Amino acid sequence: MAPHMSKLLGVATALYGLCIAQPTIGQSVSFQGPFDVEQGGLHNIHVEYHEQLNGELTIVYGSCTIDSPSQAHHQIGRTHIGNHPAAKRHLDWDEQRPTKFVWVTPSDVVSGCLHAFVDGGLVGRSEQVSVKKRKLTRRATLADVAEPLGAWFDGVEYMKQKEPDEVFVAATKKKSFGILGGGMSGLMTSLLLDSVGIHNWKIIESSGRVGGRVRTTYLNNSKPEDHQYHELGPMRFPQSLTDPDTNATYEIMDHRMVFQLADVLNELNTGNDTLQVKFIPWIQTSANVPVSTNKRRPDGTFPGKSEVANDPAYAEATVYSNATAVAEAEEALDEFKDMTSERLKFYATNVFKAHKQAVEEGYFDFSEVEYLRYVMKTNPNVTDEVASSTSISPMWEYDTVYFMADKWRTIDGGLSRLPAAFENLLQGRVIFNSKVHSVKHNSENDTLTVSYRPLGSNPREVKSTTEEFDYLFNTVPLNLLRFWELPRYSSLMRRAIDRYNFGTAAKIAIQYETRFWEHLDFPIYGGCGSVNIPLIGSICYPPFDINGTGPGVLLATYISGPNANTACAMTDEEHVAYVQQAVVDIHGSVADDNWTGNWDRQCWDHDEHHAGSWASPITGQQQLYIPAFWRTEFNTVFIGEHTSFTHAWIFSALESATRGTVQMLLDLGLVDEAKQITKTWMARWITL
Template sequence: MRRSSFLWSLVSSLGSLGLLSKAVPLNSPSVKFISPSKVSPGSAQNVVVEYTGDVDGHLTLSYGACSDETTASETAHHIGSTHVGQHPLAKRHLDHREKRPTRFVWLTSDDISSGCLSAFLDGELVGQSEKLDVVKRLARRGEKKKSFADVAGDDSLWFDGVAYLKQKQPDAVFVTATKNKTFGILGGGMSGLLSSLILDSVGIHNWKILESSERIGGRVRTVYLNGTSPEDGQYHELGPMRFPYELTDSETNETFPFMDQRMIFQLADVLNGMNSGNKSLQVEFWDWIQSSPNTPVDTPFRRPDGTWPTKAEVANDPAYYNPPVYHNETAAEEAIEALDDFKGLTPERIRMYASNIFKAYKQAKEDGSFDYSEVSYLRDVIKADLNTTDEVSPSHIYWPMWEYETVYFLASKWVTIKGGLSRLPAAFEPHVKDRVQYKAKVNGLHYNKNNTLSVFWKPTGSEPFSTPNNVENFYYVLNSVPLNLMKFWKMPRYSSLLKRAIDRTLYANACKVAVQFKTRFWEHLDKPIIGGCTRLTSPQLGQVCYPSWHINSTGPGTMLASYLSDYEATAACAMSEEEHLAYIKNALIEVHGDVVEENWTGHWARQCWEQEEHHAGAFTMQIFGQQHLYLPAFYQTEFNTVFIGEAATFTHTWIFSALESAVRGSVQLLLDLGLVDEAKQVTQTWMARWIDV
């Protein structure tokens, strides 16, 4: 039982001497603890209080023994201190009612035992909680429950809020920020859009998206040819176009899903709920046919009529067999075997990639996969000769052996979005339309003395020499702009590592061309092509994808006639559109015959991502060694800037990469604000439901 009568007598006696006039007996405390009522060892918590009187001075929260005689110096754990109320140093809390914050951040120790939270004002006890229960984290199947940091590794600190917050000075993150501050989101691509949704979900509504183009969605771009609408099916994707859904083990015939891709489906479910009642905004999925037996194959051999043989024909007819030729076959076989051994894509490893991409990433780091490209491994470790190396792995391949994409393309089932992937960002439009500034091309950031960020931008397409900058001020900025574009910005003095990450991260180019034909002629060939993608390099078309939707329908059809990456894309984009389309048309005639000429409409769309002013590249393609060097820099907030986007995460290129970065960045921002409970809510909602730790 608390000795409140003793404390009251003591305070009264001291008060008669003119001392401790602000002290309040604990049967009438000035500070009441609302939450938490229980804690876990080694965790981050929000402490919520309310004030029942004038609390002005130096406020300290501590944890320790439950006693009216407790002093600040005797408590077991100092949580944090700040000035509140009418104290001159409380001006920093102007956003809080009467300059008295009511939420604080508490990092519990690993060896915490039962006790009470205590509040001290200028060293005197003015409030104490009931005794808190210490709840041990539940073990899973007899094992210690792991955090995301345990799974993903030490450069994924955002998963572990305790580790992230411990890097900061205790009092710097002690007071939780209010939610009415202003937040800027630079870029209206998928990471920026999901970030806005997440902020809204935790009660932060004072955000604004600055988007340099006239649309949202970023590199998600479906083209609807000849003035058609999504339901007409006359479209193809100039950006991402499919999602790996599940993988079948060829030995056991067991099928298991790609768990990381579940984030896309979860997002669609959330948006469909937000847009219930509006059928035009519903996001629906249907099958994507990635592989089809009758797609043409890149081979020097031709059918008697001069057209190209199909995948099935090449597999079954020895006359079409075209084995690779090496100058030293034994050396080439040894090099290929060495690469396979190093990558170690066993059935167990493949399943790990599909079921837990974070665990796969940690394993890849431990295996040294990010330390070598295929070429550097063959040359520097295996000591293969230069010619063999170039035969086995083209010498321009500089990226690390992080094989998640290899595993993706082992998928036995793929899906895409009905009506085109642009339906996904379109579902955000009703919820962001009043908080997006379109045609706002950012050219710089400035960190101000009042700890805010000024964002400088000009209207896209404005006269560059004389148009003055517009300036928007934000408390924090979530920056999803491609790093390529930031190379020309004026920015705060970021750390050396972050500055190098911005300056030196490489982007690959891509060129995609969609063409509409009078009929779906490919479905009426002697060997009908029902969906599927193939790769043709002579002539140089790259990937060609036949549509997986509206199979055997009448009327026109649209196919992805060419998808080139990197250097080939740069060369193709140097041509005029007409020159390039003439090349594509003649190439398709060579593949399929005169039926191409007969069905040519002259309706097409070409996207050269490297020449796109809003992106200056298609996707991140880091040199080996860059990823695990630069990634930790993106996971730290500098000058109130949080970096998100597919470049600022551990996988790249895919929509999942952008979405994962948005969750990480939002959690990182919430932790910076001291909103620990909200950070936990976001992690639980967007990560823990589908990733097993």
């Protein structure tokens, strides 16, 4: 072929490619993207209108040369626009013409073009769309997640379960959102919504503060910088652990979400040092913390950990009814749990996949007691010696791994500094001291009416106040919803509300005139110890202001479960007196000599805003109810640590807020925004 003919052929080919790949000149609708998609993915389509179109809009995908919807590879969706009577559902859009749509790409899709038709006539065609195969092993993005019992929330499958035209048109960001509860999940949700340009939200909080179960008590009206505080709620974050068998160190990845949140808040509060969140080391244990033993020092005080480990005089053998049977039962549990080095690493680095594996391998099917009694046929007495008969939780060992951590962090000035850092974000958008008692769905306009009364008011005398929202995030513990007036949720969700189990805990913090524990013959510099004085449990020494010259605060008791219920049956004065005497028994009269009379007590089961310390699902509940939490009902998404894979940790609340916000955004068709959140808050610290 002659050179000039070859050039002409090349030009002709290029022109043909432009003809089929570029939008038609003078088209009424132009596509603004996406132009790079994945097979089996989830995307937003963006369009612009260049004239006032009215009628039924249909968007399809297929060859770039088609001129009829019937020739398409697949129909993406259809809806009425403009002045068509059926377009009234799009009142939030300018002239009732939506510009944002949802596209779930099939797994067999190939390169082609997007096409827009109105009443069957072609009104717009996109440039050629590039299609890539789905990447199955990459950082967590919206389309890379698995089923509810597996790795994370599966956005693609979630959208496939909906009718195509139901989710075809994306919502505008003008919708109103109510957030019930100003705990960590509610606060995180408000931050996430703001981050994607959704600002029409409001928090309704039953108490006079934000933070939920994050509660630092500052004794004697002190300030955070005075270091006269302790934690009545969560108090620490496990950061990393060292495998005792391999000496390998692993970051505990999930709690990095807390550190990322602090970074974001610190950036928002640049220039305001009082709102900066600063992490300091937490001392989980130290050489001289008291231990649970019947042996005592010559002066009658409790020996410390290193003394018991090194001095034969403090050796104390445990007596069992049948030592051989106990050893066999313990070995059976160890074999079933199979906490190998590889599994330890797995739990530390990817709690989502660890949860999936735990479900598949049956760890959620048995508590330790159930496994010994009904699988191993261990007799009841030996079973109770090995695993307390009060234990009804499945063998989901994430907490075991967390407490193997050898590096911990806490927040300087108390964990309440974390919710306090939301101050600038929240201004004017929180209704405090307002107890919700009713949520009603309005079928005529698909909205929700929330009714609440002032905290402490008499329901028979005070009229309720109402707020109307398009959508709700409900963070309230399920057990508190049992006496609310609620929509007719699905049977599974209603049973979760009625039956999901919550634990309880009790704490007392006491201020002393000096940090006397740091000046004993066996000084204690931070750490938590445990003693066998009934109803005391753990005692934690402050990890901050070591060797300070002023007063100091002990967490003088921390107990959970049935013992907390018993202890909280005492009056405040009885309980504090009992605990103070225990501190004297542990450390001697120096504890009485330094008594200030300043203390604070928290019985989480008695707290009207929480009615429990954390979710504690019994065997079978978690894998049964999680799918209900991940289903939007009556425009309501349920979040909070009780809806997460793990419980009792701030991470659990933050993770639930991330999942719930993504879920809500998908319900609204805001796929780009959902991807933005997932990429920002998941991909940076975990891989799937």
